[in-house]
Amino acid sequence: MIHLSTKIPNQIAIAVSGGPDSMAALDFLSRNKDVSVLHFNHGTDHSDEAQQIVSDYCAVRDIPLTVGTLNEQIKAGQSREDFWRKSRYRFFEQEAGRLSVITCHHLDDVVETWLFTSMHGNPRLIPTRRGRYLRPFLGTRKTTLEDWCDRKSVPYVIDPSNSDISFMRNYIRHEIVPRAVRVNPGLTKVLRKKIINSPVIFEEAF
Numbered sequence: 001m002i003h004l005s006t007k008i009p010n011q012i013a014i015a016v017s018g019g020p021d022s023m024a025a026l027d028f029l030s031r032n033k034d035v036s037v038l039h040f041n042h043g044t045d046h047s048d049e050a051q052q053i054v055s056d057y058c059a060v061r062d063i064p065l066t067v068g069t070l071n072e073q074i075k076a077g078q079s080r081e082d083f084w085r086k087s088r089y090r091f092f093e094q095e096a097g098r099l100s101v102i103t104c105h106h107l108d109d110v111v112e113t114w115l116f117t118s119m120h121g122n123p124r125l126i127p128t129r130r131g132r133y134l135r136p137f138l139g140t141r142k143t144t145l146e147d148w149c150d151r152k153s154v155p156y157v158i159d160p161s162n163s164d165i166s167f168m169r170n171y172i173r174h175e176i177v178p179r180a181v182r183v184n185p186g187l188t189k190v191l192r193k194k195i196i197n198s199p200v201i202f203e204e205a206f
Contacts (some may be wrong), residue, residue: 002028002148003139005195006128013038013099015092018050022104023057023156024145025137031100036064038095040088043070050157057155060150066095081167096132105135108142112172115180125194138195141188 002024011034016022018039023115041047051067058065068091073094074083092101110126117124128135137145149156163170181187 002137002144004136005139006134006136008033008102008134008136009100010034011099012036012102012134013092013096014102015040015088015104017055017104017159018053018193019159020146020149020154020156021106021137021142023053023154024100024148024152025104026057026063027152027154028148030061030063036066038066038068038092038101040068040091041070042084042088044111044112044161046157046158046159046161050159053157068095079168081169092133099132101133103135104134104137104145106137106140106142106145107188107192107195108173108177110138110195111177111180111188114191115176116168116172125191128195139192182192 008029008155014022014026014029016026016037016039022164026035026037037054037058039051041051055065055067068088070084070087072081072083074089087195105126108165114123126135128138131184148154162169162170163174165174184190
């Protein structure tokens with residue numbers, strides 16, 4: 001079951017990468033919300049394929065789509081993850097108008113972020129809301145979103161770089177999370193309760 005952790009306005013913009021998480025969110029929300037889509041092409045090897053999937057989906061369903069492209073150079077010493085994230089959010093700010101923007105972070109992202117920030121001495125949760133950005137799927141597992149796509153025949157693309165552990169996010173996901181869950185098999189349930197019950201809004205950190 002897909003859980004929504006925060007209320008959503010009737011008219012929204014959704015940040016859609018073309019991966020299973022955001023495609024499931026788009027398919028789910030477009031059934032009863034007035035949605036438009038923001039897609040950012042990062043210029044990687046799979047980016048054009050992802051853009052095509054998002055574009056085709058929106059065209060068939062007559063969903064407004066705005067596409068951004070990477071037109072800046074990474075700064076010396078800056079991580080690619082940070083560079084892409086900041087470029088993506090600048091695009092969202094420029095194109096969303098007055099709409100709230102849905103990002104499709106889920107419970108597995110919550111676990112990864114909490115572990116990463118804990119190891120730096122400042123454990124944090126991903127907020128359900130930060131300014132105009134809403135994250136209503138924080139209580140939902142990634143596998144649930146993938147299952148939605150499979151059951152509803154929603155197309156998506158898998159970014160091959162997701163297996164590259166030179167990216168810190170991927171290293172946490174593939175190397176640290178399995179060990180943490182071995183220590184505490186109920187870790188996802190614990191953090192889901194924190195997301196649901198916490199009155200505090202933390203700033204995004206990872």
